[in-house]
Amino acid sequence: MPKVAQSFSGKLRSWIALYNIKEELFTTNGKVQELEKTNHTTVARFINDNLKQLFGEYHFEDKLLLMTSDAVPYMAKVFKSLEIFYSNIIYVTGIVHGLNRIAEKVRELCLAVNILINNRKKMFLKASTRVDVYRSITNARLLPNPVATKWGTWLQAAIFYSDNFVKFKVVMQNLEEDAASVTKVKALLSETAIVKELALIKSYIKLFPDVMEALETRGMTLKDQLEKLSFVEEKLKIIPRKEEKVLQQKFENISRDYLICCDMGVNLSRPGTGRKRYTTESDDRFIVSKSLRNRRLIAVQVQRKLREVRGVNISQWKVKRRLQESNLTPKDTATGPKLTPVHRQTRLSFARDHLNLTLEQWGNALFSDETRICLYGSVHA
Known part of the structure; x- marks a missing residue:
């Protein structure tokens, strides 16, 4: 095996070792399995063999319900191969991938904005004078630089330009240099196309980075995810320009997985499925x-x-839950510390020793907890 492959294999083993202490997870004989080829046949065989080893003689075929992966074509073929053995399985691709494809389509449609973002690095890289002019006018952070391998960063940069377009235009007017990048951006800012494209992004696409980040968050409920996706769908439906209808078609491509999730959410929250x-x-x-x-x-x-007024007999715990549902704190009976036999014996001996004390003697008594005791009248007098 080549040296590079060995180093990668060792690194992979170190990652898995944290979760593979008993050598029962991820592997067959305590070793990392390496596939010579990555295609739908080898991946399907790998999944099927390891599931059988994991569950042993237990018949789990009907219990396997969901398979999720990236939206690569060979994984869709893997699902079709596994569907023969696992009849109840549902295949759902990462919906965030679909939203990222919509964002890439926005990048293709908004050519002027894309040129503006691409020239950002050329204008301000190793140009401290331009950076000083920019900061003195805008009093804001430096223009964001999108990362090609990170979702949503191009949209974040475009949203930044749409929010600070007027200030950025003033910055460019104060740059009196003849550099090619500066001249190109100045000519671009004088066109109406970039204003329309930035308005489109700000009005309808601005929510995409936040939605994509939220969908990647762990612990988010299915209901919240579906609400965010439905909000995206509503935004795409009201885009006025005909050429942007392509974005709606892109969303329809991921609507299969979206509808599957919606169907799962409806089934999970269907009324009448729990206790009455x-x-x-x-x-x-x-x-x-x-x-x-x-x-x-x-x-x-x-x-x-x-129970007395309405004839309804429920437990006190249900009463507490109903109050909590209305954001009220249920009250409990005030209870003191539990008395042990030693406490009772100590109190009895104290009472016997002080049974015949006079009023004058009680008047000189001082209790350690500063309790006020009145033999006549009210304590609050």
Whole structure:
């Protein structure tokens, strides 16, 4: 094996070693498996063999429900090969990839903005005088430089130009140099095409970087993801210019995965699939109103009133949950420390020793917790 392949294999083993302490994950015999060729046949065989080894004799074929991967063509062929053995499996590609393809299409449509962004590096690289002029006028951070391998950075740069277009135009007017990049950008800023393109990006595409970043975040619920995607769909539907209808067609290409996720979300949140709710909306309003009228009522007392007035018998824990659903804090009975037999014996001996004390003797007593005790009248007098 070549030296480069060996070093990569060792690096890969070091990455996996953190999760492969018992040599049971990712591998067959504690070693990293290397595929000689990466195509749909070898990948499908690799997945099928390792799933069988992972589950052993357990019949898991009907339990495998979801497969997700990048939107590369050979992975779609892998799914078709595995679909023969796993009948319930659903294939979903990364929806963020689809949004990134829409962003790339925006880059193709907005040629003037793309030229402006590409000339940014030529204008300000190793040009401290231009940087000083820019900062003195805009009082803002330096123009963003998009990264080719990072999603959304080109859009972020375009959005920055749309938000600071007037200031940037003033900066270019104050640059009296004859450099090719400066002359090209000045001529570009005088055209109406760049204004229209920046307005398009700011009005309809500005949300894309935030949505893509949110969809990459771990722990985000399916409901929140679908809401963000539906917001993107609504924005693309109202684009006025006919040539930008291409963006809607791009979104329709990823709509299959989007509709699958929507269908999954509907099934997950479908009403009537869980345990029947014991209280009606009227019962819930009764619980909340009783608690608001007397904030000293504990859950047991509210439970008792609900049973007496409305004939509904539920546990105190359900009462607490209904109050929490209305952003109210359920009250609990004030309880002191639990008395042990030693505590009881100590208190009894104290009472016997002080049973026959006179009023004068009690008047000289000082309690360590500064409790005020009145033998006659009220404590609050």
